[in-house]
Amino acid sequence: MMLRNPFTKALWDARRAILGWGMGIGYVAVMYTAFYPSISKPAFASALQNYPEGLKKAFNIQDMTSPAGYLGSYVFGLLVPVLLAVFMIIFGSRAIAGDEEAGTLDLVLAHPVSRPRLLLSRLAGLATAVLFACAVVYLLLLAIAGPTKTSAVGAGHLAAMTVQLALFGMLFGALTLGVGAATGRRSAAVGAGVVVVVFGYFGNNLAPQVHGLGWVQRLSPFYWYLAGKPLVNGLDLAGCAVLLAVAVVLAAAGLVRFRRRDLAV
Numbered sequence: 001m002m003l004r005n006p007f008t009k010a011l012w013d014a015r016r017a018i019l020g021w022g023m024g025i026g027y028v029a030v031m032y033t034a035f036y037p038s039i040s041k042p043a044f045a046s047a048l049q050n051y052p053e054g055l056k057k058a059f060n061i062q063d064m065t066s067p068a069g070y071l072g073s074y075v076f077g078l079l080v081p082v083l084l085a086v087f088m089i090i091f092g093s094r095a096i097a098g099d100e101e102a103g104t105l106d107l108v109l110a111h112p113v114s115r116p117r118l119l120l121s122r123l124a125g126l127a128t129a130v131l132f133a134c135a136v137v138y139l140l141l142l143a144i145a146g147p148t149k150t151s152a153v154g155a156g157h158l159a160a161m162t163v164q165l166a167l168f169g170m171l172f173g174a175l176t177l178g179v180g181a182a183t184g185r186r187s188a189a190v191g192a193g194v195v196v197v198v199f200g201y202f203g204n205n206l207a208p209q210v211h212g213l214g215w216v217q218r219l220s221p222f223y224w225y226l227a228g229k230p231l232v233n234g235l236d237l238a239g240c241a242v243l244l245a246v247a248v249v250l251a252a253a254g255l256v257r258f259r260r261r262d263l264a265v
Contacts, residue, residue, distance in 0.1 A: 006118050006122065011125050011128060011129075017090075017091065018132055021083075021091075022133040025083045025137060029080050030140050032079060040066075068153050071153060071161075081165060084133060084169040084172075085197050087133065088193070089172055089176050092126055092174070092175065092177040092193070095126065096122060096177060097181070116259065130166050134163075134165050138162040157231050157232065164228075164230050164236065164240060168221055171247045172193055175193055178250040179192045181254040184263065200219075200222050201220070203222075225243065
């Protein structure tokens with residue numbers, strides 16, 4: 001029964017990848033959080049002041065001495081979201097386009113599974129994978145908060161940051177799933193995801209430094225993920241709404257195209 005359901009089958013087929021990526025992202029979060037006691041020392045803060053201001057803004061290196069500032073810059077500001085985006089780009093590009101390119105999509109659709117149900121089931125699989133990875137990050141960082149001197153952030157604000165991280169990841173999952181479903185090509189889905197990651201990151205950090213390009217920042221998913229500073233202020237409802245709405249639109253657009261086109265199987 002589990003393998004007849006497209007949702008549970010997708011999870012079963014990707015179980016090793018989900019576990020590996022989730023634990024890997026969690027390990028990276030723990031590893032860089034463990035550096036905080038050393039970096040929070042006054043000597044490092046003084047050295048950081050000598051960094052070029054443009055460089056600090058480009059790589060989101062701002063307040064490195066407070067727990068929230070450090071986690072927001074080094075852990076949740078760069079490494080963890082980029083790794084989660086890469087995971088979702090890989091997973092999402094395979095969800096529909098992978099089966100189509102392998103010539104197995106016709107076998108899947110030969111069962112009593114409609115195209116909308118298949119796409120929504122794969123989207124639910126992506127959401128489950130994102131939630132697993134984010135839960136691993138949250139639980140591990142919560143467990144080491146005392147030894148790493150980051151407990152001042154608080155479980156609630158850490159949870160708010162993790163919720164926005166999950167929505168950020170879902171946006172990339174929906175993007176690559178939608179592009180893959182619309183085109184039937186993994187390369188197109190991967191390319192779209194990579195472009196949004198690269199231009200989104202630098203658009204969020206570099207565009208405000210150029211006169212007249214400040215508006216570009218608001219086109220970046222990184223902006224809506226980080227701008228509300230959830231580690232300091234708690235959950236940013238506006239940012240969550242934008243990330244979720246964009247993910248829904250991307251998945252819906254992919255579904256519309258997927259339902260109408262001839263499949264290359």
